[in-house]
Amino acid sequence: MPSSSTQRVDLRRVRAGLPEAAGELVGEYERHLRLERGLSEHTVRAYVGDVVSLLGFVYRDESAELSALDVGVLRAWLAGQRAGGASRTTLARRAAAVRTFTTWAQRRGALATDPGARLVAPRAHRKLPGVLRPEQADELMRASATGAAERDPVALRDHAVLELLYATGVRVSELCGLDVGDVDFGRRMIRVLGKGDKERMVPFGAPADSAVREWLDAGRAALAAPGGTALFVGIRGRRMDQRSVRRLVHDAVGSVPGAADMGPHGLRHSAATHLLEGGADLRSVQELLGHATLASTQLYTHVTVERLKAIHDRAHPRAR
Template sequence: MSTATVDDAIARYLDHLTVERGSAVNTVASYRRDLERYRSFLDGRGISEIAAITEEDVRDFLVALRRGDPGSGVPGLADSSVARTLVAARGFHKFCTAEGLAGSDVAHAVRPPKPPRRLPKSLPVDDVLAILDAAGSGDGPRSLRDRALVELLYSCGARISEVTSLDLDDLDREHRAVVLRGKGGKERIVPVGGPAIDAVDAYLVRGRPALVKRATPALFLNVRGGRLSRQSAWQVLVDAAERAGVDKEVSPHTLRHSFATHLLDGGADVRVVQELLGHSSVTTTQVYTLVTVNTMREVYATAHPRAR
């Protein structure tokens, strides 16, 4: 095992991320900032060589990140930032071990803090219907496109990227179904509701032909005839929510959350919802059941005469 300084090892690791792994510039910059915090902490302990770092040092660094350590200039961070910084330190030590710069991976057993379980935000059905009514309220090509887009997002519980990447052949209007390509290129077939099919039909007949500038398989087009971007589709939804007077924060994922919550509220089996959402694990989908349980508690507390 060779002797390496912390500074040299960090430089080699950042080069590895850039050259061999092809990490994005912003990703490398983030790792650089996080490892700078780690180096400052080690400097405060008089540690300058990789071989001198112990598991206890890494655990103490985790404590310093959470509480702050003025002596080494490490600020106290939120749990999400603590987790990200520790991930950088763990990746660094794994690299040092693989490259023979350290005899063992002293960070392997040190785990980042588990983030609190956040309930997905969903909208009441009335708010969703108001947004759908406000999306593409006119009869022009863009209005027809916008209505079809938002209807499809909610009808399928699709991610925004799944809808903007749709081609004409992905939609089976006869059987009211669509092929969605999720994370990792995994395909799933999802049923499409009648109102969404009607909105898509109106767009295909009276809207899309006016937007086409050249041959393209894309279902949703921008005003230049190219495929509608995720950012533009996102803005369509935000504008519709504003026109509908919905004062909550609304994003494409809000409709996805609402889709899942409304299905479960209506009695759908959680494993069916898992398949519709394209979740690889039912555990991910079960988060939505917490929303419905909370709703039931609220209704019970306000409606039952002996609830209090």
Template sequence: MTQVSTPDVVQRYLDHLTVERGSARNTVASYRRDLERYTGFLAGRGVHSLAEVSETDVREFLVSLRKGDRDDGVPGLADSSVARTLVATRGFHKFAAAEGIVAEDVAHAVRPPKAPRRLPKALSVDEVLAILEAAGAPDHPRALRDRAMLELLYSCGARISEVTALDVDDLDTEHRAVVLRGKGGKERIVPVGRPAIAAVDAYLVRGRPALAKRGTPALFLNIRGGRLSRQSAWQVLVDAAARAGVDKDVSPHTLRHSFATHLLDGGADVRVVQELLGHSSVTTTQVYTLVTVNTMREVYATAHPRAR
């Protein structure tokens, strides 16, 4: 069997994910970071060929992730991050075995630590509205863009990457719907609320023309006229939350969590919420029902005379 360097196999695997599996760019980038960490660990053990890797190497790699490096002050990763890294590592070894690069899949029997089930952090409706109102002065092109983007994030429960990837033609303002492209390139049509449509219309009329310095189909533009990046969109939300006085860790996923929680609080069926969020399994969506159950318990405990 031909000896192939581990980094070369990593690149072949990433190409496989991109071309044959159609994995999202962010997913491939995440896998690249995880596998670079893995190959660095192997190199530190003097292992430079994938054929030399044993199951023990894979298991000790996981141990190293959890422990970190105390001498260098590097903290260990959370169980959820270790589990994610192992997904990349197992997929890599499975690919190498299937391609005949190695004789066996040495990572097949390695299992990740069971990550604790964490409840999503949702904002109250009042907190969300305060953030939307704090997007900026309505007469400034960037403020119009920021308000439209945040309204759309919350109205659709979209991922930040889905919103920044939108083109103008993806939004149907007449029928109040938008086409979102989720993980794996899967498309879904999601309804859009009237406030979000109004904010987008205002941006398209009074904001986007001032930002559009060159021809581009992108809906949300940066100050140079190109597509707004995920990082910049994230910062827009963080800045708006700070101006609104929302003293919580706020991220684009916070609005997505809030969207789902508020729908379920309002009586929406979990299957409908699953479709709106673009979850492939209802099990992923059901974690939000735990949030609403906890809220009901708190209300019951404070309001019922014989709850305690």
């Protein structure tokens, strides 16, 4: 894992081109996002980058002051982003980022009012995620188990990774962060550290239990560096990284006939969809996935509804 110091925003670069006071404000905002909000490094970089872009727009006139930042300036900045080719999804994210900033800046006293409260941005298109059908998921796991039956350490690891991703619906970052001690075989649960360093316990079933046990019993020792704690490791013995897991899933799913092109996030989508189709309630799925709000989980209900509509169109004699 990279050290936190290498992941953090380079504030010297961020402040370049901004007045000193604005650069200091950006620094305070970055610390607020990381220390008080507990946001991930990826989110901090994105939010700070958007705010730097906005402030660069405000201070394009060297005589400008931060007090010039009003809803008209926000709209003009977003219009420029759109003219530059930004998608609706990107515009929606940037609008959310600057609204977070203006709310914070008003509370801190840097702005007299909160212009972001009046900002209305285009809604992002919510694309329905590609998911595996249950029979395709079965085929994926059967093929993976066939490879693991050869007792090759890498095949055992790959099978355990696929089973655990699909069984739990965890994010790829959460999977890569697992240590051996995070697996509770007695209760069939894993301890996951999610976004904002929030810990949760996620259950898994018998197939994942068997696959992870086999990896630990017959595969991990052949790859892991001495003293390492990571549950999943690469061929050099270090903790498996997200890129390797994405490549693993992409290649494995690509061998399933008719399956959509996907990576680990597709298995997460598939797990959530199959849980809902099997009768799980939305709140339980929200807790399992570690979603902060129910709105994120509700996307999966659209997947199941679309699938039901497709089945109805194919099967009902009065559908057309």
